[in-house]
Amino acid sequence: MATVGLDQTLAIPIKGYSWLPDLRRRTHGQPATIRVLGRPAVAIGGPTAAEFFYTAGNIERHGAIPGPVLDTLFGRGAVHTLDGRAHELRKALFVALLLGNGVDTLAKHVGEAFDEAADRWRGGPSVDLFDETAKVISEAVGRWVGVPREERDPDALASDMVAMVDGFATAGPRHARARLARRRREHRWARLIEEVRRDEPGPSPLSAIAHHTADGYLMDARTAAVEVINIIRPATAVTYLIAFAAHALERQPRIRARLADDRYALAFVHEVRRFYPFVPFLGGRAARDLYFQRTDIPRGGLVLLDVYGQHHDERVWPEPYVFRPERFVDRPVGEFELIPQGGGDPRTGHRCPGEQITVAVLQTIAQRLARLEYYLPPQDLSIDLSRIPARVADGPRIVVG
Numbered sequence: 521m522a523t524v525g526l527d528q529t530l531a532i533p534i535k536g537y538s539w540l541p542d543l544r545r546r547t548h549g550q551p552a553t554i555r556v557l558g559r560p561a562v563a564i565g566g567p568t569a570a571e572f573f574y575t576a577g578n579i580e581r582h583g584a585i586p587g588p589v590l591d592t593l594f595g596r597g598a599v600h601t602l603d604g605r606a607h608e609l610r611k612a613l614f615v616a617l618l619l620g621n622g623v624d625t626l627a628k629h630v631g632e633a634f635d636e637a638a639d640r641w642r643g644g645p646s647v648d649l650f651d652e653t654a655k656v657i658s659e660a661v662g663r664w665v666g667v668p669r670e671e672r673d674p675d676a677l678a679s680d681m682v683a684m685v686d687g688f689a690t691a692g693p694r695h696a697r698a699r700l701a702r703r704r705r706e707h708r709w710a711r712l713i714e715e716v717r718r719d720e721p722g723p724s725p726l727s728a729i730a731h732h733t734a735d736g737y738l739m740d741a742r743t744a745a746v747e748v749i750n751i752i753r754p755a756t757a758v759t760y761l762i763a764f765a766a767h768a769l770e771r772q773p774r775i776r777a778r779l780a781d782d783r784y785a786l787a788f789v790h791e792v793r794r795f796y797p798f799v800p801f802l803g804g805r806a807a808r809d810l811y812f813q814r815t816d817i818p819r820g821g822l823v824l825l826d827v828y829g830q831h832h833d834e835r836v837w838p839e840p841y842v843f844r845p846e847r848f849v850d851r852p853v854g855e856f857e858l859i860p861q862g863g864g865d866p867r868t869g870h871r872c873p874g875e876q877i878t879v880a881v882l883q884t885i886a887q888r889l890a891r892l893e894y895y896l897p898p899q900d901l902s903i904d905l906s907r908i909p910a911r912v913a914d915g916p917r918i919v920v921g
Contacts, residue, residue, distance in 0.1 A: 527555040533690060536906035537797045540565070541829035549835075551815040556824070557586065562817050563801075565826035567836060570856035572812050573825045574864035574871070579804035581607075581870065584822065592698035593688035593753075595706065595746030597739075600870075603807075609734040610747075611873070617725045617751070618873040619866065626664045626755075627880035633660045634885055638892055641920040646897055648915040649766055654678040654759040657881060661755040665748060666724025671712065680705050681756035684749070689800075689908035702749070709745035717741075725751060754874050758881045763912045764796035765789075765886045767903070768843055770896055770916070775845065779890035782883075787848035789883045793860045794831045795843050797903065797910040801826050802862065827859055893921040 532539050540563050543552045552563040564573070573579055580603045585594060594600045599610040633656045641647050655674040658681050662672040671677070680701035687698025716730040717738070729747050732739060739747070765788070769776055779785045802825045810817040817823060832840040836857060837847065855871075856863040861878065862871035872878075899914035 527558060528561075529555075529557050532556075533908075534906060536904075536908050537800045537828045537910065538905055540801050540824060540826040541832070544826055544829055551813050553815065556822060559822050560818075561822035561824055562812075562815060563824045563826055564812060565829045566833060567830070567854065567856040569812070570825060570830065570859050570863040573802070573804070573823065574856070574862065574869050576869070577807055578810060579823055580807040581804050584803055584805040588695065589688050592684055592695065592702055595702060595743075595749060597743040598746050598750055600750075606734065607870075610732075611868075613728065613732050613747075614751075614873045615867050617728060619876060622664075623876045623880050626661065626877060627884045629664055630657055630660045630881050631884040631888060633657075634888055638888070638920060641918075644920070646917040646919045649918050650759055650763045650911065650915045651678070653762050653885065654682050654756055657759055658752060658756040661752050661877075664725070665751055666722075666726035667709075667748070667752070668712070671708065677752075678756060681749075681753045682759070684753050685757045685760075685909060686911075705749055706742055706745045709748055710741040713741040713744040713748070751874065754872070755877055755881065757909075758878050758885075760798060760909060760911060761792055761796070761878070761882050762885050762889075763916060764798075764903075765792050765882065766889055766896075766916050766918070767796075767901060767912050768792060769886075769889060770901065772843065776890040778845075779887050784845060784849060785883050785887050786879070787851075788845040788886060789879055790848040790853060790858060791843060791845040792882065792886075793878075794837065794858055797828055797905055798860050799827045800908055801828070802859075825859075830857075830859065894918040895921070 528539070528543070535542060543554065543563055544550075544565055546552065549566070554561050554563060581601055582603050585601060590596050590598070590601065599607065599614060602610055634653070637652055637656050641652070655678040658678040659672050659674045662677055683697045683701035687694035687696070712726075713730045716727055719727075721727050721731040726748060729744050732744070738744075768788075775788065779788060804823055806817045806819050806821045806823055809819050830836060834840050855865065861875040862869070864871050866873045866875060896916055896918055899917055901916060902913045903910050904913070
């Protein structure tokens with residue numbers, strides 16, 4: 521695989537979400553051969569590329585995720601880092617926990633917790649919707665998982681979960697906070713796993729993870745703690761999308777009334793996930809010598825899938841920079857078109873099995889926001905695309921009447 525130009529590592533924090541789309545525009549949508557972290561890499565995008573990326577046997581995750589991302593976002597030994605039989609066994613655990621009737625129960629808990637929080641906000645000063653929603657979701661999901669009350673202090677739990685997400689792709693204070701948050705939660709919850717293992721297996725996800733065996737062996741307690749975090753952390757990350765949903769409702773207030781229709785509300789959720797910057801790109805290593813769109817990719821080469829660029833590609837989405845939920849009404853979402861949490865089948869591949877939770881929680885709170893009487897005081901609602909993960913600058917802050 522030929523390389524082009526200098527190593528691109530330093531360009532990532534400067535350009536953020538526009539980094540890969542800009543590179544791929546220079547190659548007219550064809551694979552862009554580059555270097556990242558000193559390693560040869562190829563950047564690809566589009567539904568065909570997503571299908572190639574998620575075809576079994578093409579891409580492996582082991583060794584592809586940089587250490588700083590493991591030590592903040594995913595955790596060492598997480599399901600995201602596994603391949604082959606090990607991935608199948610661990611993935612089966614998450615599929616059993618996250619794909620089923622439990623999702624509706626969880627969404628109901630989150631909705632009730634949001635209603636209670638909104639009642640507390642009513643008639644008071646402005647609140648930061650991002651911070652308050654993170655508390656609501658992390659506590660509700662922690663309760664659903666089975667984390668004991670003493671480990672679910674809303675302020676501390678939300679702060680740790682958000683920190684892991686907010687600092688994975690940067691250096692400096694945000695990254696330091698992310699590392700400390702992960703180290704703290706893994707240490708505390710490894711002890712929790714050991715306590716849970718003293719009892720018989722129960723119905724909670726916490727118990728299922730604690731007692732899960734792969735080829736007859738329990739996970740070590742630290743890895744089990746990592747996987748407990750890997751349910752609560754991504755669910756808490758939905759708060760980024762809720763802030764974007766509030767941004768969309770402020771920019772297009774006519775949408776609020778339409779969210780009473782569940783079908784339109786689901787379309788709104790998908791459009792938020794497409795339009796706003798959430799995941800910039802996904803990465804893996806070529807599991808064997810590959811050939812894609814006239815480009816050789818040698819075994820071990822880094823492959824980057826441009827998620828943000830695909831979600832704003834006019835060949836896939838007409839008028840991609842227009843926020844229009846109607847595009848998803850009565851339109852089936854292809855497995856490799858809308859990919860903020862991966863592509864393909866979540867039951868067998870690397871697509872996140874928690875995607876149903878993301879959709880359910882986002883729809884639940886978006887519909888409540890649409891009904892809630894509130895306004896946004898003067899503030900900065902800009903979204904900096906150089907920041908990964910991107911956020912609404914001032915929260916947003918809302919005043920509930």
